[in-house]
Amino acid sequence: MRVSMKWLRELVPVDLAPAELADRLDMTGTAVEAIETVGQEIEGVVIGRIVSKERHPNAEKLWLTKVDVGGGETLQIVCGAQNFKVGDKVPVATVGTTLPNGVTIKKAKLRGVESVGMNCSAIELGVGSEASGLLILPDEAPVGASFAEWRGMSDTVLDLEITPNRPDCLSMAGIAREVAAITGATAGKPSSTPEEGGAPASDEVTVTVDDPSLCPRYTARLIRGVKVGPSPDWLVQRVLASGSRPVSNIVDITNYVMFELGQPLHAFDAGRLAREGGKIAIGVRLAGEGEHLVTLDGKDRQLAADTLVITDSSGAVALAGVMGGEDTEVSAETVDVLLESACFDPASVSRTSRRLGLFSEASSRFEKGVDPNGCAAASDRAAALIAKIAGGEVAPGVVDEYPAPRSPLALTLRVARANSVLGTDLGPHEMSDILGRLGLGVADAGGEALAVEVPTFRPDLEREIDLIEEVVRVHGMENVTPTLPAGPGRAGGLTREQRLRERIGEALRAAGLEDTMSYSFADPADFGRLGWELPEGEVPVELLNPMSEEQALLRWTLAPGLLRAVSHNQRRGVDDVHLYEMGAVFVTAPGRKQPKERTHVGGALAGRWHRPTWDDEPPQLDFFDGKGVFGALAESLGIERWKLRAAEMPWLQPGRSAEVLVGGDVVGWLGEVAAPVLDAYEARGPIVLFELQTEPLLRSAAGVRVFEELPRFPAVELDIALVVDEDVTAERVEQAIRSAGGKLLEGARLFDVYRGQGVAAGRKSLAFALTYRSPERTLTDEDVAAVHEKLVRKVTAAVGGELRG
């Protein structure tokens, strides 16, 4: 909503500078988005007097003028207009001026003759619609003066953001009332009573509304014998200041009254509305099947069954509240005007304007709700202005279809309740005063409960709480004392599960992975790229209105996001990429409304831990770095029972992929990405990828740990190298060692895996460092030898191995 300060000051006395007023408006709920100074655009345009007018020597239609622009200066200007004579005063754009249409005036040669400046028309200056000739100024216009200043065009415009609950502020009168309420001034209310004459309007016009819930009120007025033409200056200025373009006096008046009072109006050419029995039968109804209408903008619009239309006896003539029809539009030939001032259902207008993509000043006001009790006053105001400006006679009476007049609402405001909600200590008189300034009626102003009458222009005030809001808004939120809630019986903090969840991230970051977040959307093609199949009975979650086909699903796995992230980095020359993401994944199933949402944590490792340094060349990251990361994560959660089990997944390289088991249950997977998948995501391998469900991890996390006695006696270390078949896993050998070691075996650490000379093909050597210790005494060599010998015997038998020589 654009508010001209000049216009506003006519409606309410404002002592504040625009910036101060803007600040008050900001602090009372009407945000000021910009403060503009208008009229600056035509700085450099001065008032000139035509001193001489001669034919251009080289062009038949051009004139060579000499123009006195004051200060003893006379400019030679070539001019194409025909409507002027010597002695006329005209606006002159001097060299360097940029006009509102963007043209910058330069010294030029036109058909060989020098021209210094430009004599201007109304349209070039943005002050009218007249384009056919120069704007001839009255004789009293002072030569040499600034045109904008002389015309009083300099103005400050506040661009206000009106919240959807305040339709009453979409008008100058409403803003004036609001300004009065917040500054303590008194606002006037513009109104006019037209002089009426001739046959009553009801002789010529009838109005029928099919469904009053879609059109609570429809008024029609008739003005006979108007002369359509350009608007006077003041009207043009007002329309421009409001952000509209001047069209013609009739249309400009309807717009002016809309900006002034907030009531959208529509003027029909009454001569082009169909008559039956001499009468125009205006109807308001829903469009029929297949109905269409050519609107003002020349477009043929197909109407839907829930489009509300205005009709005459021949069919639709306007889209109610959205746009008029081309056929019945006011034109230069219009003689009689039928003026519509109505109230339409906000939702209906909103649907129609959205469907057709038509948004106008009128539709936006109807969408937010106009006051049905304001229709007649706006109609009167516009009719009077039409008679005054465009001539014509206003037919007596308003044809008014208003079956269920809306009455003011009676509300009670409990003073104590208001103070207890706000934390204030305002008296009943202070509250009454605030409400009264807003135009609300207050009875029993000194009592504990105020009886408040809410006028219909404030449809947002329906309940006591709405009044409480008005009180604090105008009282000033800045004047409320800040406090902290004092309520007992609360204790803050994170739950154990929330804290454990944090620990997952902490462990992964400590292991060197960066926390990242990617889109929750997935591409249906990700199934093919990964070779992924959801378990029986599960289906992906489909969006009904995705932004693009690549984001048509919700992700069911974190893998594609991580692969894209690695690829994104690699393409930017960053090769060492270690990332993890913790976030929701989604699947659903037939019969389900809401999908299943699970939190997963996934990670990707590519490149090395860091670039080689002066004395450290870290190896290329592979499967075992991923496994190490998981180990660190498990340790931080206190999960002791976990292992990896070789398993194949289509997106992982066979032989380098595994399921992750915690406490015997599969909780995720880990492995190196398969070559075709790398290609599909344009990433370079090897990339280690893993994904885990957080829920089972958190469930398996250890509770409170109990202290274990520290060893008091020294340990004995012995190494053992076993040669076994390739298919014997390290895990199997280690288990055999542990079960054979008895109580004295404290630990077994695999420190070497060897293939090659000295070991037969198809076999490998696994070397373990074994630690023996007794909690009760220092072990002797003999003690250990006995146990160790037994261990070697049992283990070699169990795994089909032999001691390496």
Add this chain to the structure above:
Amino acid sequence: MRQMRMTDELRSLGRSGVAEAEAADDLATLDAVRVAYLGKKGSLTAVLRGLGSLPSEERPEVGRVANEVRAELESAIDARRAELAAKALEERVAAEAVDVTLPGRRRPAGHVHLIDQVVREIVDIFVGLGYRVASGPEVELDWYNFTALNTPPDHPARSLQDTFYVKDLSGDRAAVAGESDVVLRTHTSPVQVRVMESAKPPIYIVAPGRCYRRDIPDPSHTPQFNQIEGLVVDEGITFGDLKGTLEHFVREMFGADRRTRIRPHFFGFTEPSAEVDVSCGICGGHGCRFCKGTGWLEILGCGMVDPNVFGYAGVDAERYTGFAFGMGAERIAALRHDIPDLRVFLESDVRFLRQF
């Protein structure tokens, strides 16, 4: 006479031993000196061993001198040994010196994503005020996302243009958007309703989480973003409590030197509603391009819980009052760290992730 000769001999032996010890260049040479004089077969040892054959009246004097000489020699050897040890240490230290400007060895740890950092900081501030952390589903029912938050049925935010809808497989056919009443939540506010349904006041919670809106990605919009919701429901909660709480929050989050202001605004699910601004950190509140000349930056929306919302959630609106607030983590991060383009948050660019 013989006594004289004997003691002279001892002293001379001592002098040459001391000289040799002092001349020793390394520990091995020094040790050889020690063995030559004081070892089992050493020359001084031999003299001392010969004491027994001296006449008894000479013995004390010769013995005294011999001990004196031995002590002198031992102390000379010890002194020299200490000298040599110090020298050896010095040489080793010199040899082991490094260029301390060479880079250290480390495995860099990962970083918390900037958005998560901001979320944690906010959560911490409210946990400090006695709040707990709540959460809700990202795929939400229209009821929780809109209806129970007092959003009118025809509100534009519910349109397919603005809100993501997901296919409803339950077989229900909802009125909203024709085919589904299941949405990607457009804010974290539905958590308010879920919490009020499942818990009795007093309620003091914050709820961070991902939200979605159908905005085409540009420098100031991403279709996915993070909000932090707050909700307090208790007896006697006032608008002053809301104001005091958020002023505390802004001070903690942005620093004590930043000013705040609270302005009336409109939200469907709070009444009275307000927005909170923090004074611009670039210009200090005088107005600059960053704050569009206003001196203020809007950081959150808030208000007293609307009685209608209490009604939907089954809370007695006469007995309890409450307040709610919501803020965007991306916006706060961008304001605080001067980030010109929000899309960087979702790109997983390691160079960005390591900056914070």
